[in-house]
Amino acid sequence: MALIEKFATLFGVPEFVVPHMSSFVSDRDMDLVVGMDGQLCSVSEIAIRMECTSEQAQDLLEGCYNKHIVNREKRGEELVYFAADFYERLDYVCKFDENYQMKVGPELRQALDHWCYEVYTERMGPYLESLQNGETVDRVPETFELIENLEELLDSVREIRLVxxxxxxxxxxxxxxxxTCLGFDHSITDRTFGQSLTKEEAKEIVKMAHRKGLMHQVNSDWRTNGLAWICNCCACCCYPTRLALEKGTKGVFPVIQYVAQRDEDKCSHCGACTKRCNFSAFSLGETETVIDGKIRRKVEFDPEQCWGCGICVETCSDKAITMVRVG
Known part of the structure; x- marks a missing residue:
């Protein structure tokens, strides 16, 4: 079996990516994964398989660990390494390879997104099932948090990383x-690359994201276990939100804390909220109304469609929308 074919099998590379392999891994990366052959390997074992010194094997493994070509774990007092997979490598490349978009082009990018979302959906299946059954899970689901609460949360952390x-x-x-994604304190590991930020810089990132219409998701146990991350999300790209919409897991994944409330007497039916809302809680209805001598379509509001992200509030010049806590 040719090197590329064997690597693709061991690394879980989808068939449509194989002709573009050089955009994601080097020949040395492939040599290492093929040499490991699906096994746990120590540095000394890699040195033998790769026909190099232990120092060279250590440097190779650490470099590939940082690039998400291999993973590692402790076995007794010794570190052992094993191959990662293409899903994990793609996550790293799309975030940290500055030439990613130029390398892949629009057609390949669309195919990669489709494939990656399918893998994500499959891997999340057991987790969502456990959540829906009320079983213990190893990671709490996300929840939307209001912009006015985030400054206090950011003041509570020590270390901040932007990825x-x-x-x-x-x-x-x-x-x-x-x-726009922020990691904090205990969620930051030796593989959390990106830019270190001050609290003030992080606050500006969040404010910018809010102005752009991004929703703010945090770990739902932040009150008891501290803030781990803030993801500033859209509904069209965000994998968790796309999955929650597709599977109908609102309330469980993500947890819902708030719901919008509209004062119809204040509403001028300008329609700004309908453009901002990701979940069609606000929509233009079929009936019309006259406001200041102008005919406008009435804005309909369905609180059952609200996910509590709160990004509609600032867009309402009439101050007709407020957020109230649920539960």
Whole structure:
């Protein structure tokens, strides 16, 4: 079996990516994964298989670990390495390879997004089932948090890391900014690359994201276990939101804390909220009304469609929308 074919099998590379392999991995990366042959390997074992010194094997493994070509774990007192997979490698490449979009082009990018979302959906299946059954899970689901609460949350953390949004990098369904995901404190690992931020810089990122119409998702246990991350999300690209819409898991994944409330007496039916809302809670109805001598289509509001993200509030010049806590 040729090197590329064997690597593709071991690394879980989809068939349509094989002709574009050089855009994602090097020959040395492939040599290493094929040499590991699906096994857990120590540095000394890799040195033998790759016919190099232990120092060279260590450097190779650490470089490939940082690039998400291999993963590692402790076995007794020794670190052992094993191959990652293309799904994990793609996540790294789309976020940190500055030439990613130029390399893949629009057709390949669309195919990668479709494939990646399918893999994500499959892997999330057991997790969603456990959540819906009320079973214990190893990671709490996300929840939307209001912009006015985020400054206090950001003041509570110590370390902040900014990383690109992999969902928008992959999907590219909108022109909203991608430098918007924030990781904090215990969620930051030796593989959380990106830019370190001050609290003030992080607050500006969140404010910018809010102005652009992005919703703010956080770990739903932040009150008890601290803030782990803030993802500033759209509904067209965000994998968790797309999955929740598709599977109808609102309330469980994500957890819902708030619901919009409209004061119809204040509403001028300008329609601004209908453009901002990601979930069609606000929509233009068929009936008309006259406001200040102008005929406008009435804005309909269905609170059952609201997910509680709160990005509609600031867009209402009439101050007709407020958020109220549920439950």
């Amino acid at each position: 690109p949004c992999n969902c928008r990098k992959l999907a590219g369904q909108c022109t909203k900014p991608t430098g």
